[in-house]
Amino acid sequence: MSSSLAGKQDWSAFSLLHQHRASLVREHGPSSDSCQITSTEVLEAIENVMQDIVTSLARNEAPVLILENRSDWGNIQFTESIGLQMISHCTTRKIRSDCPKSAPKFALILKILSMIYRMVQNNTYATKRDIYYTDPQLFGNQSIVDNIVNDISCMLKIPRRSLHIMSTTKGCIAGNLSYTEEDGTKVNCTCSATAVSVPSNVQGIRNLISDAKFILIVEKDATFQRLLDDDFCNKLSPCIMITGKGVPDLNTRLLVRKLWDTFQTPIFTLMDADPHGIEIMCIYKYGSLSMSFEAHRLTIPAIRWLGLLPSDVERLNIRKDALIPLTKRDQNKLDSMQKRPYVACQPQWKKEMEIMAASKMKAEIQALTSLSSDYLSRVYLPNKLRFGGWI
Amino acid sequence: MNPQARIGGRQVLYRPSGPGLGLGQALYGPPGAKIRGRGVLDKPSRPGSRQCGQDGRYRNNPKSLADAGEPSAAAAPSRSARGARATSLEKYGVRGQAEPGTALGASVPAQPPPSLQQEAVHAPACVHGFFHGLSPPDAPRPGPPGTPVPCRKLHPVLGCATRLLLPAAVAEAGSSGELSLVPAAALCPCLRPLPNQPAQLNTVSVFCYDPAGLPLPATFLRDPAHLADWERHGYVATPDPGPGPKEGLARPDACYLLHRGSGEAAEPGAQPQTLLLFLLLRYADPFQDPPVCDARTRQVLVSHVEQILGCSAGAVREAVQGVVDATLEEDAHRQRSQRQLCQALPVVLEAVSSVVSSSTSARFRRACLQSWQVSDTPELVAALSGALTGVTRRRRLPHSSCTDPGPPWAGSPPGQPPLQEEASRDIGTPRSEPAGEAAGAGPEPKQSRRASGTPEQGQSRDGAGSSQDLSQADELWLQETRSLSEWAS
Numbered sequence: 001m002s003s004s005l006a007g008k009q010d011w012s013a014f015s016l017l018h019q020h021r022a023s024l025v026r027e028h029g030p031s032s033d034s035c036q037i038t039s040t041e042v043l044e045a046i047e048n049v050m051q052d053i054v055t056s057l058a059r060n061e062a063p064v065l066i067l068e069n070r071s072d073w074g075n076i077q078f079t080e081s082i083g084l085q086m087i088s089h090c091t092t093r094k095i096r097s098d099c100p101k102s103a104p105k106f107a108l109i110l111k112i113l114s115m116i117y118r119m120v121q122n123n124t125y126a127t128k129r130d131i132y133y134t135d136p137q138l139f140g141n142q143s144i145v146d147n148i149v150n151d152i153s154c155m156l157k158i159p160r161r162s163l164h165i166m167s168t169t170k171g172c173i174a175g176n177l178s179y180t181e182e183d184g185t186k187v188n189c190t191c192s193a194t195a196v197s198v199p200s201n202v203q204g205i206r207n208l209i210s211d212a213k214f215i216l217i218v219e220k221d222a223t224f225q226r227l228l229d230d231d232f233c234n235k236l237s238p239c240i241m242i243t244g245k246g247v248p249d250l251n252t253r254l255l256v257r258k259l260w261d262t263f264q265t266p267i268f269t270l271m272d273a274d275p276h277g278i279e280i281m282c283i284y285k286y287g288s289l290s291m292s293f294e295a296h297r298l299t300i301p302a303i304r305w306l307g308l309l310p311s312d313v314e315r316l317n318i319r320k321d322a323l324i325p326l327t328k329r330d331q332n333k334l335d336s337m338q339k340r341p342y343v344a345c346q347p348q349w350k351k352e353m354e355i356m357a358a359s360k361m362k363a364e365i366q367a368l369t370s371l372s373s374d375y376l377s378r379v380y381l382p383n384k385l386r387f388g389g390w391i
Numbered sequence: 392m393n394p395q396a397r398i399g400g401r402q403v404l405y406r407p408s409g410p411g412l413g414l415g416q417a418l419y420g421p422p423g424a425k426i427r428g429r430g431v432l433d434k435p436s437r438p439g440s441r442q443c444g445q446d447g448r449y450r451n452n453p454k455s456l457a458d459a460g461e462p463s464a465a466a467a468p469s470r471s472a473r474g475a476r477a478t479s480l481e482k483y484g485v486r487g488q489a490e491p492g493t494a495l496g497a498s499v500p501a502q503p504p505p506s507l508q509q510e511a512v513h514a515p516a517c518v519h520g521f522f523h524g525l526s527p528p529d530a531p532r533p534g535p536p537g538t539p540v541p542c543r544k545l546h547p548v549l550g551c552a553t554r555l556l557l558p559a560a561v562a563e564a565g566s567s568g569e570l571s572l573v574p575a576a577a578l579c580p581c582l583r584p585l586p587n588q589p590a591q592l593n594t595v596s597v598f599c600y601d602p603a604g605l606p607l608p609a610t611f612l613r614d615p616a617h618l619a620d621w622e623r624h625g626y627v628a629t630p631d632p633g634p635g636p637k638e639g640l641a642r643p644d645a646c647y648l649l650h651r652g653s654g655e656a657a658e659p660g661a662q663p664q665t666l667l668l669f670l671l672l673r674y675a676d677p678f679q680d681p682p683v684c685d686a687r688t689r690q691v692l693v694s695h696v697e698q699i700l701g702c703s704a705g706a707v708r709e710a711v712q713g714v715v716d717a718t719l720e721e722d723a724h725r726q727r728s729q730r731q732l733c734q735a736l737p738v739v740l741e742a743v744s745s746v747v748s749s750s751t752s753a754r755f756r757r758a759c760l761q762s763w764q765v766s767d768t769p770e771l772v773a774a775l776s777g778a779l780t781g782v783t784r785r786r787r788l789p790h791s792s793c794t795d796p797g798p799p800w801a802g803s804p805p806g807q808p809p810l811q812e813e814a815s816r817d818i819g820t821p822r823s824e825p826a827g828e829a830a831g832a833g834p835e836p837k838q839s840r841r842a843s844g845t846p847e848q849g850q851s852r853d854g855a856g857s858s859q860d861l862s863q864a865d866e867l868w869l870q871e872t873r874s875l876s877e878w879a880s
Contacts, residue, residue, distance in 0.1 A: 047755040050746045053739075054771075057778040058762040062786060063739075097739060098587060098783040100728035107735035110742035117746050138738065 011213060016388035017266060021213075024302050025264045037162040039120050045156045046117045053097075053110075062098035065109060067151050069093055070290050078341035083286030083299035086154075105148070108139065112148055119164040125201065127166045154293040160250065161203045170245050171198035171252030172221070174228060176238035177259075180207040189240070195228060198242070202254040208262050211238040214385065215259055217303070218243040219271040219280055223365045223376075230377035236385070240265070247280055250291070253298050256284060260300050268306035268390055270381070273313055274326075274362035275333040278353070281305055286342045304390035307380065310355040312389075313363045322370040323361040330362060348391040541580035541588075541662065548717045550574035552673065553710040555703040564691040568676030570602075570699065572707060575669040576714035578722060582662060587729060587786045591661035592722060593650075595628060595668060596643035601692050602674035611700040612645035618668065618708060619715040624723065625652045660784075666718065668711060736779055744772040 011017075049065070056063040068090050069075055075090035097106045112131060119126060132145045139145050153160045160167070172195035178188040182204030189196045199205055216239060218224040224243040227233075233241055240259065244252040260267060269284065271277030285303040287295040313323065326334070334357055337343065343350050356362065368375045384390065555570045582588050597618065601607040611617055615628035631646040649666075674688065692699070700707055747759050748768045760766065763774045 043750075044752070044755075046746060047750060047752055050743050051755060051758055053743055054747075054759045054775065055762045057775055057782060060778070060782055062782045063779075097735075097779070098732070098786040100586070100732045103732045103735035103783075107738035107742070110739050114742040114745045118749065121749065121751075 014213065014386055017213060017385055020304075020388065020390075021264070021266050024266060027302070037158050039123070039162075042120050042156075042158055042162055043117060045158060046113050049113060049156075050110075062096060063106075064097065065095040065106060065155070066092045067095060068154050068293065070150065070154055070293065073289065076289065076292050076341075078286070080301060080342075080345055083295050083301055083342065084289065084292045085287070085295040086292040108144065108148055109152060111135075111138070112145070112152060116152070116163045116165065123164075125164045125166050127168050127200070129168055131165065150290060157293070159294055159297060161201070161254075166200045167250035169198045169200045169251045170249050171243060171255070172196065172224060172245070173198055173240065173242045173255065174224075175233040175240035176212045177208070177210040177240050179205045179209070181205055190233075195224065195241075195243075198249075198252050198255050200251060202251050202258055205258070208258070210240060210259070210263055210265070212240040212263065212265050213238060215240045215242065215256070215265050215267045216306070216381075217256065217267060217269045217281075217284055219246065219269070219277050220365070221245040223270065227377055230374050232377040232381070235377060236382060244280075244284075248283060250298075253284060257298055257300055260302060264302075267300060267303045268385075269303060270307050270365060271305070272362070272364045273308045273310045273356065274324075274364070275330050275337055275356075277308075278337055278349075279333065282337075282340070282342060305349065305352075306384050306390045308363060308365050308368070309389075309391070310352045310359070310363075312380075313361075313367070314355065314359075316368070316371065318363060318367050319370050320361075322367040323363050326356070326360050326362055331357075331360075346391075352391070541582050542584050544581060545577040545579060545667070546581050546583070547575040547577040547667075547669065548714050550576070550710050550714040553703075553706045555672075555699055555706065558695060558698040558702050560698060561691055561695045564695070567678060568674050568688070570692075571673045571675070572703075572710055573671045573673055574711045574714045575671065576711075576718040577667045577669075578718055579665050579667050580662070582664070582725075584788050585784075585786070586725065586788060587732060587784050589658040589661040589729060589784070590664045590722070590725070591657040592626075592664045592666060592719075593648065593657075594631065594663075595645075595647040595649060595666045597645040597647075597668045597670065598641075599644045599670040599672070601672050601689055603689055605689070606644065607672065607693065607696055608644045609696045609700055611697055611704075612670075615647045617700075617704060618711045620712060621649065622652060623716070624719040626650065627652050664722075666715070668715070670707075670711070732783060736783065740772065740776055740779060743775060744768065747771065 053063040068086065069092065070086070072091060075086055076084050077087045078084055095102045095106045095109065097103055115126075115131060115134070128145050128149055129142065131149070132139050132142045149160060149163075149165055153163060156163075173189050174195040175189055178186065178190070179199075180186050181199055182201050187196060187199070213236075216227075218227065218241060221243055224241065224245075227241060233239060242252065242256060248256075256267065259265065269281045271281050281303070285299065285301060287299040291298060334353060338350065338353055338357075343353070365376060368380055372379075550573065552571045552573045555572055557570060578592070582590050595615070597612050599607045599609060599612060613630055615621060615630065619628075621628040626649045628647040628649055631648045633646070633648075672692070747756060750756055756768075760768075760771055763771055765771045765774055
């Protein structure tokens with residue numbers, strides 16, 4: 001890995017960060033996505049589905065499709081090394097072709113399977129939006145297509161990328177990173193003025209080069225842009241900053257996972273001190289319910305929570321008027337988060353949630369501007385990284 | 392002392408039945424107990440003979456109960472058998488509970504309009520009893536193996552009891568009682584067990600009965616507009632000039648032909664259906680307990696029926712419209728579901744054929760072609776098309792409320808519809824999934840749990856499938872049903 005992108009920051013004072021990185025490498029080690037699924041395997045999987053339908057009709061039986069229940073916590077198991085993963089023998093549901101209620105979904109699943117089959121044969125790609133717009137009247141709305149695509153990926157046990165269905169990317173990245181896209185385009189994220197969109201085909205990028213000491217995942221685009229404006233990437237160079245602009249899309253999660261698999265760089269999250277921010281962080285770290293069947297390719301348990309911690313809000317004596325009372329919805333989400341399987345193995349996170357629940361207040365990252373306008377990039381983040389303020 | 396009993400989980404006060412056993416008089420009857428009032432035959436006498444009831448009145452005895460048990464092609468009990476059926480059913484203490492309008496699929500509201508729902512429960516038990524056990528006569532005889540057979544029973548929707556105005560002439564004739572009309576409607580044959588079988592509603596048969604349970608013909612009924620607004624459901628109703636029902640079947644008091652207002656043609660292979668409308672007159676006289684609709688009162692009704700119905704034309708139409716709407720809404724929902732299905736099947740076929748035709752895998756193509764013994768993809772697609780349509784049409788619901796009614800009060804209490812059709816009914820697990828996902832598809836855990844409350848074991852529910860938790864009244868009811876069917880056969 002070449003080091004052509006030297007930075008100005010004196011990193012000798014960040015001993016805790018180096019120790020953290022060494023422990024991560026020892027603890028997690030490289031976990032690359034070794035098993036690549038070939039196009040032939042994808043075509044064969046689809047052919048098997050079609051053949052089952054043909055033989056069912058030959059036996060004078062109404063064809064059915066069996067789908068795993070992706071939105072059932074009963075089908076999820078939690079392991080610290082992977083996160084929220086679908087269990088092997090989970091409850092399923094039968095989609096009948098002869099029932100008026102499920103026949104439309106049965107038909108749409110086969111329709112999308114035939115479209116995937118053609119794309120894989122012709123080595124072309126499409127986003128879920130592209131698929132929807134081939135026949136909006138037939139599909140009804142975008143969420144139906146999104147749902148069916150995830151059901152197909154879960155049913156065939158094939159990642160969406162191997163089905164040649166791309167995600168619509170909304171994430172951005174900036175900092176000490178360069179790579180080459182599948183079509184040969186060279187991308188350099190070092191120009192600090194603007195950020196680079198996360199590539200839509202993360203699986204296809206190669207020649208990744210970075211000297212980053214850490215990777216900062218920022219919850220909101222506003223905070224990301226603010227840090228860009230404060231020239232944070234140069235002040236604490238070499239580092240990488242990435243945002244999924246709220247709940248991350250698949251490509252943003254894949255890119256963060258690829259950076260981790262490639263460089264084992266410490267990854268920290270900068271979220272609002274509210275239940276929604278905590279949930280977004282948990283998606284990066286442990287995965288989500290609906291994508292649990294792909295958890296082993298997406299989650300990064302090595303992620304640490306850097307800020308904004310509820311305990312920081314108390315410690316920094318942020319003014320009460322800069323804080324926001326928890327809404328009923330916030331409290332419900334906080335209660336449900338505290339019962340999630342992964343909180344049990346994070347005592348420090350549990351403590352932070354209890355502080356938030358007790359104070360009944362939440363704080364955005366922008367609350368730090370009540371201390372000074374550039375407090376976040378000049379004081380807060382450098383000190384947190386220097387003194388190991390992550391949990 | 393007014394004995395109490397439960398109809399479908401609802402406490403109902405019963406008055407012991409009076410001496411006479413006319414349909415209109417025996418308003419109530421204790422559940423399950425044998426009504427040994429007069430006019431009850433201990434054993435079947437010679438069919439066709441006149442039977443003197445203990446109340447001194449003569450009644451036609453049915454040619455045979457089987458006849459009574461098999462209503463006419465126009466789907467109603469033969470005229471002479473009508474009164475007899477009511478009597479024969481009465482003697483077995485048969486009463487039941489007509490099922491409220493039931494949604495076939497998820498999108499029709501599970502509860503018919505509340506007013507219909509409550510009224511249906513409070514209609515006198517005898518009216519329920521009238522329908523219990525009737526089975527459509529012209530339900531097609533079982534064809535070759537695999538031919539789906541519709542349900543062998545009627546599932547009437549009972550309407551509100553509507554008070555009729557008595558013209559001055561009737562009052563002057565000395566009739567001091569109150570007359571009310573209870574409408575009921577049923578589709579015949581019932582196709583609920585076959586949700587995907589196309590149906591074609593083409594006739595309406597109207598039967599009017601006086602309080603004594605005897606036919607009450609009236610020219611008022613010949614005009615379809617007097618009973619309902621048929622355009623509301625896309626139909627044009629015209630009086631049926633035809634010769635009338637087939638030999639051996641009861642002649643309705645009025646018959647209409649229904650045509651689609653839009654002129655759309657019937658689907659090939661569609662099952663013809665008839666809408667049966669029953670108008671049951673009920674007589675109540677505060678000065679008689681129990682009120683007796685004797686011959687004189689009946690004569691007054693027969694001679695003034697046109698005035699009576701004419702005076703209350705609005706009320707009659709409103710009452711009948713309610714049951715027609717409930718029945719035809721169920722039919723409309725069924726057609727909407729079938730249209731949804733018909734839109735999905737071509738998409739399935741096109742997806743399968745596009746993969747088979749564009750596949751480069753010899754193994755896959757050979758397996759598909761061999762499973763149908765065809766030589767190329769066009770032949771395979773033609774075979775798949777026919778098979779997909781056929782297997783979809785022949786779908787039979789495993790646990791429809793038709794095939795396994797069970798004792799009437801053992802079914803779902805009034806106000807709660809029978810179990811809805813679900814995408815994966817045979818999984819039989821409680822629904823845990825939000826409707827948004829594959830609507831109607833319940834989860835299937837490793838060991839599929841039987842749906843609670845569904846009388847699963849009652850496959851051969853001919854009264855033999857008694858189980859411990861059935862109450863004593865249920866046991867009696869099952870025994871009665873068994874003896875009724877034995878006597879009938």
